[in-house]
Amino acid sequence: GSVAVIVPAAGSGRRFGSETNKLFAKIDGVALWVMSVRRLRDQPCVGRIVLPIADADRDYFLVQHAELAESLGVEFVAGGDQRSDSVRQGLKRIEGDESVRWIAVHDAARPLVSPEDLQTLFSVVISSKAAILAAPLSGTIRRDLGSHTQTVNREDLYEALTPQVFDAGLLRHAYSHHNGRPATDDAELVERTGHAISIVRGSADNLKITYPEDLLVAEAILARQQA
Ligand code: C5P
Numbered sequence: 007g008s009v010a011v012i013v014p015a016a017g018s019g020r021r022f023g024s025e026t027n028k029l030f031a032k033i034d035g036v037a038l039w040v041m042s043v044r045r046l047r048d049q050p051c052v053g054r055i056v057l058p059i060a061d062a063d064r065d066y067f068l069v070q071h072a073e074l075a076e077s078l079g080v081e082f083v084a085g086g087d088q089r090s091d092s093v094r095q096g097l098k099r100i101e102g103d104e105s106v107r108w109i110a111v112h113d114a115a116r117p118l119v120s121p122e123d124l125q126t127l128f129s130v131v132i133s134s135k136a137a138i139l140a141a142p143l144s145g146t147i148r149r150d151l152g153s154h155t156q157t158v159n160r161e162d163l164y165e166a167l168t169p170q171v172f173d174a175g176l177l178r179h180a181y182s183h184h185n186g187r188p189a190t191d192d193a194e195l196v197e198r199t200g201h202a203i204s205i206v207r208g209s210a211d212n213l214k215i216t217y218p219e220d221l222l223v224a225e226a227i228l229a230r231q232q233a
Pocket residue numbers: 013014015016017018019058085086087088089090092093113114115116214215216
């Protein structure tokens with residue numbers, strides 16, 4: 007239980023275009039956020055799981071799904087405007103807990119992360135202090151140089167995924183130095199403090215549900231994972 011996981015779930019999901027939080031959508035009868043949390047809960051090294059949630063969703067989580075959340079061992083905190091604000095709220099909740107040696111951050115919107123990828127990631131962070139799942143790019147990338155455009159060699163390019171796991175002190179330090187300049191993930195904040203980030207090659211199946219059609223893809227991936 008030495009890894010605490012912050013699972014940001016406080017997004018507005020504007021691109022998903024539903025009335026309610028996209029994380030309440032179900033694949034194979036299970037809400038996305040539940041699937042994400044279950045996969046983390048199944049890892050023996052995971053202890054506390056903190057979910058930053060939006061005020062608008064408090065009733066759903068704290069009243070309608072209180073029992074489920076309790077059985078999953080989830081602690082709720084109020085999220086913030088930006089994803090990093092939500093993570094910061096999660097960090098506050100586990101402040102001072104000396105049993106927490108590593109802190110992982112995992113998008114609630116990535117329900118398909120595999121147990122194998124989680125195990126590899128958690129084993130790597132012990133030696134590197136900062137490790138993230140990342141998938142090799144599959145598309146062809148072109149850079150716009152103004153006067154002309156150019157193909158980018160994709161061999162050394164990766165898409166950053168989550169979870170991203172850090173030595174607890176290192177992540178806390180990064181957030182205490184975060185001056186509000188936007189960052190698209192936690193690894194970028196840690197990197198700004200001068201610490202190297204290790205990449206663990208993960209499966210691209212670990213997609214982030216953003217658009218409604220992503221649910222169809224997720225269902226197909228889930229069926230394959232369960233086969
Ligand atoms: O919007 P997007 O899906 O890219 O956000 C990634 C994750 O961060 C989602 O699980 C979302 O709920 C969460 N988030 C958050 N607080 C925000 C914005 C996003 O917890 N202010």
